[in-house]
Amino acid sequence: MRISKIAAAGLAAALLATTFGCSSGQESAPPATSADAGGDGGASGAIEIAFLQKQGDQQYFVDEIAGAKKAADEAGDVTITSADLGDDANKAISEVEAAIARGVQGIIIVVPDQAVGPNVIKLATDAGIPIMAADDGIVDDAGNAAPFTGFNGTDMGNKVGEKAAELYQAAGWDPADTAILASWKQDLSVCTDRVEGALDKFTSIVGADKTPREIQVGTDNTPTNAQDKATATLTANSDVKHWIVWGCNDENTTGVTTALQNGGVAPADIISVGLGAYLACKDWAAGQDTGNKAALYISGIDVGYAAVKAMVAKIRDNTPLPPETIAATYMADASNYESVGVVCT
Amino acid sequence: MSDPTPTKAPEAPASDSAPVKASSGIMPFLRKIGVENVALVFAIIALAGVIGSQNASFFKPANIAAIGNYVVIMGLLAVVQTVVIIMGGIDISVGSIAGLSSVLAGMIFASSSNWAFSMIVPLAVGAVCGLFNGCVVIFGRITPLIATLATLSSYKGIAQLVSNGRAQGYTGADPVYIFFARGSVLFIPALVWVLIIVAALIHVMLRYTRVGRDIYAVGGNDMAARLSGINVNQRILTVFVLAGVVAAIAGILITARTGSGQPVSGSEGMEMLAVTGAALGGAALRGGKGSIISTIFAVILLGVLMNGMTLLGINPFWQNIAQGALLISAVVIQQLSSGERRVGLPK
Incomplete structure (x- = not known):
């Protein structure tokens, strides 16, 4: 008797559910007027x-x-x-x-x-x-x-790589004692597109044989985290004399550049090309001698x-x-x- | 030398929050349903009234459903955090377990196209993560805060490692995942039903089962609980496993909502929202006190606040300030009403 009551209640609930207010989620909602x-x-x-x-x-x-x-x-x-x-x-x-x-x-x-x-x-x-x-x-x-409005991540990276290659060739550094430090939040695909675009363009301009080794550093895209990670990277690579720096955004490149300079690398031995320019510009506005040589300005x-x-x-x-x-x-x-x-x- | 006399362990409170004293008038009624609950409901009504008076769209059924969907992930984690806090612990790895479960669900579904399998495995992994947390706490003699701080980082790392840091799979074409993402039953979104069911089951467990009473007892005084015959270690493990499983459910729902397994996005930082929800609901961080119903009201209050501030076009930065101010106000009021002397560090 009790089982039949439960079954009846269940059936009633199922009927109610199928009749009123139930959706599989696959139907299109009625469009707004x-x-x-x-x-x-x-x-x-x-x-x-x-x-x-x-x-x-x-x-x-x-x-x-x-x-x-x-x-x-x-x-x-x-x-x-x-x-x-x-x-x-x-x-x-x-x-x-x-x-x-x-x-x-x-x-x-x-x-x-x-x-x-x-x-x-x-x-x-x-x-x-x-x-x-x-x-x-x-x-x-x-x-x-x-429909899309914005920037092309790979294209932005290409421009960063192009500027870095120009400054690197002008500096005449030896690739043997130079390293590229690329820092970005590695689980963000839009960031990965940028740094990969930078390396591709850089390599295509200077040639694979003259491209310094790349050290990749994972950060959370904040200046402090980039600074911490770069400090450890500098310690582990004390043989490197010249540094080329790029990353996902200005937070990464300015953080890395600060760490390098704090670690005793002279600004003249750093080519840092940022992305955004809103942090790199602070050194420029203050007239500081800095490793932040250039930055791609993107206007939000x-x-x-x-x-x-x-x-x-x-x-x-x-x-x-x-x-x-x-x-x-x-x-x-x-x-x-x-x-x-x-x-x- | 005689055995120590067994001490009676504290039992689950008769109401949803603090134990009650018998008296007459409206206060016994308020105490029975919980003063915190009444305060939270009034706060929700007042806040909704203010927001609704400024923008009538707030009361649209679709907006109410949107608030419901918004609070589900936070609500699930807050509910289970409440249980951990009642036991006198804390689990800040729940967000990372949710992320790991989400990415596993996405990856397994991508390789098997079997929705059931893609949900069962993350649930099992969530349970294992919870069990590991409990073992580290009990056998490693590490406080829950430090233990789960460590596993927060580790589980997040595992999720990033297995997914290579990228969103995995696509569940947006599967009927079951679509149902959880956008379906509804009796006009209530399926997601919200999951929260209702999980919260109801945990509420029943805490209020009406031996396990629930033991959890309150362990949180109130673990020495007394042990002397009264409660297997304290077993209860601690049970709670951490429960936290892992519920976090895994949250992770699976993140996959359903976003259409792919997310290693970090959607779950990172959720542990703090979960603690916020539990504390706002009156759970005492020293253990032994808290209620699921109060936590649900607190989560709704947070959801209404966040939705309302967006609706009114208030600068998003104010939302963080408002959330913090709300938490401080609520906890200060609770602490002052407790009558504790204002000397030294609070207990």
């Missing part, structure tokens, strides 16, 4: 764009939001809602869900990991909300890329501005989002950093 989402027909009036960023506490990304808000102000009646995703792929999904839930009209996202791309795109497209990737490209589960302001401008055009005028917008980069050094636009805080 065009008024809400700024879908195919375009939308007028106030609009909100969610700008979700990884590592939102880094200066580049702070600049990116500043550029986004500048574009929003120019467009008028546009609100930018930002969120810092850190390095948290799960938070990326949560914030996209939250943005969709509150009815934003567009989403611009810098993903913490490109592997979440398919799920992020699926959520946005199911809701009928246009989505754009910034800085790091993403693809859906069929391999189709989302430009990327944020271009991304929001394109998104507003999509929402208001139904102008298709450009498949790829590659922002310009500039090689900065002590002589030109202000003229290329580096703002040294």
